[in-house]
Amino acid sequence: MRNIIYMDNGATTKVDKKVADKIITYMTEKYGNASSLHQKGQEAKIALEESRAIIAKSINARPSEIVFTSGGSESDNLAIKGVAYAHKKGHIITSVIEHPAVLETVKELKNEGFDISLIKVDSEGFVDIEELKNEIRKDTILVSIMHANNEIGTIQDIEEIGKICKENKIIFHTDAVQSYTKFPLDVRKINIDLISLNGHKIHGPKGIGALYIKEGTKIKRLIDGGKHENKLRAGTENIPGIVGFAEAVKIADFGHIRHMQKLKDKLIDSLLKIENTRLNGPKEKRLCNNVNISFKYVEGEAIGGYLDAEGICSSTGSACSSKSLEPSHVLMALGMKEEDAHGSLRLTISRFTTEEEVDIVLEKIPKIIEKLRRMSPFK
């Protein structure tokens, strides 16, 4: 079988072998229900609490402040709807570049009678802090601003946003799914009340996530049933997923960040040497594994298709809908023209990406762009 070069780690990552081994053990040998009082149950319960402690420690939280969920989307829903329903009414602030797990959630809440404000971003994807301050009202109950953007890698100043929220006694949620283990987060140093995390972006399994809920935060659970997860999320805990998630967190380290940073910079610097290109998102304050470049006169979908034919997995700034090819809401929010948004390519690397793979990609892309531009009707 031909080797695949996987550069779509922003979508999902390869499960680490050590993580997979651990998951299998908790499926085939240590398969108890953590609520059962017998030995098998207690074995699972111990693994559950050890995993919780690992996730908590990674952000300097207390284990009792971690609730396991089915992933980033559920964590975002629990954070936002949970706070909204606990307050019954009020105003919520978020940004135009959030993940659909946040944007669709606030849209739903708007239909239910909550007031929503969407903050704009600048040309690099940083939220407008002044606009955020101006939008705050007496009845603002929640601010939800993502830590790092999944498409363009912009890392927001959540320390500053946290300060503003604290001064105004507003609950602050951040979706840190993309930045988790790639950028240090310390809930004792930064004011954050709720943080969404997941497993599958960090070489852990899919279908598992967590929500950090600062002690004392007013929040209502969304899934009713048993008393699991501190009564905040009913349902038998996904022990294999949870144990795998914690193992992935344990493996992640600063050396991996440096490795990705180096390869990311090499990709960006080399691709920008191609004529008529632009970097989407900032050069600094950018996620260590994210590259997003627009190539004028070509379609990102076409670049992705040619790369796929060469065994290289990437993604584009467009989301194919059944009827039309919609440009990405994130790229459009940067003030880009629609045709430039359509010409974007996202490469997201991981700690498994090698320099050799980067070199192969850098050899292929200029040729593909040249070929596509020769055929382009836009030129």
Ligand SMILES: Cc1ncc(COP(=O)(O)O)c(C=O)c1O
């Ligand atoms: C920023 C962000 N938030 C939330 C999610 C959703 O996470 P999950 O796939 O675990 O539901 C993703 C995944 O694409 C993401 O990138």
